[in-house]
Amino acid sequence: MSQPIISFNHITKKIADETILEDVSFDIEEGKFYTLLGPSGCGKTTILRAIAGFTDVDQGDILFGEKRINEVPANRRQVNTVFQDYALFPHMNVFDNVAFGLKIKKVAKDKIKETVYEALRLVQLAGYEMREISEMSGGQRQRVAIARAIVNKPKVLLLDEPLSALDLKLRTDMQYELRDLQKRLGITFIFVTHDQEEALAMSDQIFVMNQGKIMQKGTPVAIYDEPINHFVDDFVGESNIIDGTMIEDNLVEMVGERFTCVDGGMRVNEPVEVVIRPEDLKLTSVEQGKLSVSVDTQLFRGVHYEIITSDRQGNEWMVHSTKKAVEGSQVGLSFEPEDIHVMRFNETEKDFDSRLESYE
Template sequence: MSNTIIRFENVTKAYDDTVVLNNVNFEIERGKFYTLLGPSGCGKTTILRLIAGFIQPTSGKVFIDDKCVNTIPAHLRPVNTVFQDYALFPHLNVFENVAFGLRIQKVKEAEVKERVANALKFVNLEEYQTREISEMSGGQRQRVAIARAIVNRPQLVLLDEPLSALDLKLRTEMQYELRELQQRLGITFVFVTHDQEEALALSDEIFVLNKGIIQQSGTPTDIYDEPINRFVADFIGESNIVDGFMLEDNLVSFANRSFECVDQGFNQNEPVEVIIRPEDLEITTAELGKITVQVDSILFRGVHYEMSCYDEFKNEWLVHSTKKVDVNSKIGLNFGPEAIHIMRLGETEAEFDKRLEAYEE
């Protein structure tokens, strides 16, 4: 059995004239937690529905376990889904909802009882077997939906924004539980969300999608620290993006000054985009800073203050700091070479990876 469980080969999905998924290629490995991340309408749910078999690709092939499943209907695929609205059957109680898949497979009654009880135990609902769905809260329904998916022992569980209907506190709690559940079960989870924090916290691998194309894939730290383009940098966390150009390897120029950095493989004087994360900027006095800015507004965010500042070239700089400064005061910003990340304009993911490999050796 190979380690790859899902493979997409040049998959395109179009409705009439609108292309929702444009020539997508990727692989998903066994036992990991994957997240498809992107704004609404980016095609992430389409990928999920293609894997589940609710829709068929317009062109290209979907493989499960190295077998092309284009012609295999949803009810014969070894995949189970947790839906955004949970899709629990209102005419069945908790036990029967979870047992639905097992009953279809004609599993023996004693085994059904045992497996349903186990699945409910996994999601901490063992006391609720005889409850009606209408008597359960949102968080509890969520757990029933998860139990209903895992009771069939699928190789892959698909989760379609399952936490979006919960309040913030419950959502954070469920994030921990989902992650732990995936690790205990050791099966592959593919999770769809538009919430970047959720994606960073949960995933082994993230696919960032926009306009039907996978923009970048990688571990949360890779994607956060080395975004491939403006969209990814903007979508994952807050970032300061300014135009600049590369003077030579390890030396970049922006805001009318040159700075040391750790990026290589560019042409001389190539125009680039420079990213510095707000939390990597350190506040000092105007004289000591590498850049001098004027504070325009300040917001208290709880853990830190968020300051919006402008330098003399009208570039906006977002700064996160626990230090409070006065509005309209002039401050200096300090940062190390590691804090600077350079993006080549219009670079594809393959080119990006190649360039990274070239100078990391």
């Protein structure tokens, strides 16, 4: 790994007696799309503000490259922020909004014009230079805010839930546009959201946060397929989480039966939580299934049916299937050993990594 562009080393932030960030450490590599994902109040916006210089921290070091920037004022940091409400000037047209920062820096007029036009081209707003902000749609206003941020050529672009006010279709379109823009610019994006689908779709790396701590860091695939604890699993995607017992490596017991799995490195007969994603469960006949369940309800979700079933012990199983089920019928559920994910109770990322290393 090359020198990180941003590092948080044991950062703690408190307001009165409330801990907002607790001993947070991470590295940000240059040229990647990072997402801080978590519920409201988990500390993700505080991290963004600390990077931007809008919030002081109580303990720890923030590094930009190899330089400590804790005391560096916001206007001297090589970052720009796109806020949730875009913070555009309603009395200025598109050109003047985008050019505002350059004018403050007293850049030459010819250079301002060239830079603004290039930024608007990058965000697909060429020809909108004289348009009033009041005449722009939500998606267009967001692109103006991004253009205004990138004209200063920051090394890092911070985005604080910039898609939250958009309708569903526009929000999806803007996800593609933001991801494409980040690749074309080649600069580091740090994106804040509480929407797990958004995070999975856009990110190179996701930091899942809760109560001022980073629960898990990793790629979208790793976060989704290998959640380290109940919070991460429950927050990222739909899951079936069942209490079980790890009999031995590669053998887990749940709902009174034993199943082959691919997990290990735990204690013999250790109580665990067993996770199977709804899309990994296949509806079969009772005879062919590994579990027998009754179909309680189902909803059509467009690309699949969301089917709620229950076993004889009262455990609820959600199934995503392209096949329609019959409510009240008995069916079987089939799954592969690779579909089973076993989690220790309240395991931290550090403990999880240590266990995998020792097991491998």
